[in-house]
Amino acid sequence: MYIFKAGVVGAGFMGAEIAQVISFSGLPVVVKDIDPAMLRKAEDHIRQIYQSRVDKGKMTAGELRDKMDLIEFTLDYDSFADADFIIEAVPERMDLKVRVFQELAQVAPETAIFASNTSALSISEMGYKAGRPERTIGLHFFSPAHVMKLVEVIPGLDTAQDVIDDTVQFAESLRKIPVVVKECPGFLVNRLLAPYLGEAMFALQEGAATATEIDEAMVEFGMPMGPFTLLDFMGLDVSAHAGEYMASEYGPRFQPPEILKRLVAMGRYGEKTGAGFYGYGEQTDEPVKQVLAEIQARGIPRGEFSVERLIFPMINEAALIAQENIASIPDIDMAMIAGTGMTYHGERMGPLAIADEYGLDVVLAGLERMLREPWGGERFRPAQFLKTKVRAGHLGKKTGRGFHEHLNL
Ligand SMILES: NC(=O)c1ccc[n+]([C@@H]2O[C@H](COP(=O)([O-])OP(=O)(O)OC[C@H]3O[C@@H](n4cnc5c(N)ncnc54)[C@H](O)[C@@H]3O)[C@@H](O)[C@H]2O)c1
Incomplete structure (x- = not known):
């Protein structure tokens, strides 16, 4: 499907950022809110993003005007009648998002794709409740959207394949890196960040350890911030x-x-x-x-700090995600690189590539030890997929094969 015009509902921080990204790609976009003050704020915010490009010499004042002219700010749905791709960014409440999609269904073309920027809510539930499950999808931007390259594309159980393909293509046309993620709580990046x-x-x-000590150790490890x-x-x-x-x-x-x-x-x-x-x-x-x-003072067990205590559970969660077919192994690593900027030994690397560097047997032994520690426990229980990999001798770089293949051995 060719997308001639996009729409954004909800002109808060995310809605404004998303509208900027769309206009920057050269596509007209209509932005709706219920609060005129939020529309004015969004317009100022978008202009500021463009102005800083002008100040840096990356864009002329004329180009800034052209980009701003692509955006229409409105309090009603009239201009959504010819919008092909509509993203909602209203507050994180299922009833609100369902109502917005129901209202849109009255005005938008039948073929329009309804995307939700939700960070956590179920896309399948949203599509089912709003009555258009096959044309509803998740498109999760990261904040600030005008900077962050990654977007998670989350099909619901009943989302049509052409809607998935068009959404991936649309995200690419916005110069983003789309990763298709099967629906699960937290999707991919937030689910992997949670245990870490x-x-x-x-x-x-x-x-x-202190917060500063932990932050410093993780920056030294290769995270952009602690x-x-x-x-x-x-x-x-x-x-x-x-x-x-x-x-x-x-x-x-x-x-x-x-x-x-x-x-x-x-x-x-x-x-x-x-x-x-x-x-x-x-x-x-x-x-x-x-x-x-x-x-x-309540006498909780004194814990230990090591970078592995933070990184191994992230690797374990990534192994669970692969095991559950939520995303492919290359996509898991790419999403974490694009979504968090993580590196290891100076190279951009996601958690599963890092596991290959450590050795999967080392990661497994580390998790098993933490599972038994008085401060540890069940949350360190190793993923079956990780155990199977170790049993099969897929130990990582040292055996030429781990989560990834290492052909140079
Ligand atoms: N803030 C983040 O870092 C972030 C990152 C990724 C995803 N998200 C998700 O994006 C969505 C929006 O988040 P936000 O931080 O921009 O919220 P926000 O509160 O800043 O903005 C929400 C906007 O929606 C408007 N609104 C409320 N009801 C409306 C309606 N019926 N029709 C039109 N507009 C309406 C509000 O007036 C407000 O301007 C949420 O689902 C959130 O989980 C947020």
């Missing part, structure tokens, strides 16, 4: 909400650590409130230390 961030917080909570810097950036309220949702779907393996809930209850939401795991500006991290001391 969780172990960082457990290690902190158990007094194994886990606590990332948590403060993403928002602890958002992470706690996502953590509870993941735990409700996957069970205790994803149970968020107490420290996260405590900091949220104190209103420490991260950078946006001037305080999270770290203090910003006037604020310090003294209150965090007090809460940690309180938790540790």
Whole structure:
């Protein structure tokens, strides 16, 4: 399907960013909100993104005007009558998203694709409830969308194959890297980040290391920023909400650590409130230390910190994702590279390629040890796929074959 015009519903932070990305690709886009103030804010935000390109000499003032002219801001659905691809970015509530899709179905062409930018909600449920399951799909952008290359394409159970293909093509036309992910809570990147961030917080909570020590170790390992810097950036309220949702779907393996809930209850939401795991500006991290001391005084087992404690559970989750056919092995690694910027020994590498470097037997032994530790337990239980790989002698680079093939051996 050729896409002549796109639509975005919800002109908050994500909606504005997505509209900028679409206009930048040269496609007209109509943006709708229910709040005129949000539309004005979105317009300013998009203009600022373009203005910074002008300031850097990457674009002329005339080109800025041309791009802005491609965007129509509106409070009604009239201009959606000829929109072929519509993305909703309204707040994360199923009833709201379903209502938007139902309203759109009254005005949009029958062939239009309805995409949701949801971070977690079920696409299958959304499509079913809105009554257009075969033409509904997930298109999950990462924040800030005008910078981040990765988009997750999430077909629901009943999404038509041509809709999947058109969505991948549309994402490519926006100069993004689309990865098709079978529907599961957290999709791909957030599901893999959850155990990694969780172990960082457990290690902190158990007094194994400070937030700064853990952040420094992970940056040295090859992450673009440490886990606590990332948590403060993403928002602890958002992470706690996502953590509870993941735990409700996957069970205790994803149970968020107490420290996260405590900091949220104190209103420490991260950078946006001037305080999270770290203090910003006037604020310090003294209150965090007090809460940690309180938790540790209850006599919880003292944990250990190592980069492997954070990375091996991420590898294990990636093995589970491969085992469940959520995504292919190359796609898992590519998504993590594009979505997080992770590297290993100076090379862009995703978790399964990193496992091949360590040796799958080493990863398995590490997980089995942490499974038995007093501070560890069930959340370290190795994936069956990882065990089978080791039993088959697919140990990684050293045997020429692990999660990937290594032909030069
Ligand atoms: N913020 C992120 O980092 C991020 C990243 C990926 C995905 N998402 C997802 O994107 C979606 C939007 O997130 P956000 O952070 O931009 O939210 P936001 O609260 O900043 O914006 C939501 C916008 O939707 C508008 N809105 C509410 N009801 C509406 C309706 N019926 N019709 C039209 N507009 C309506 C609101 O006025 C607001 O402008 C959520 O599903 C979120 O989970 C967010």
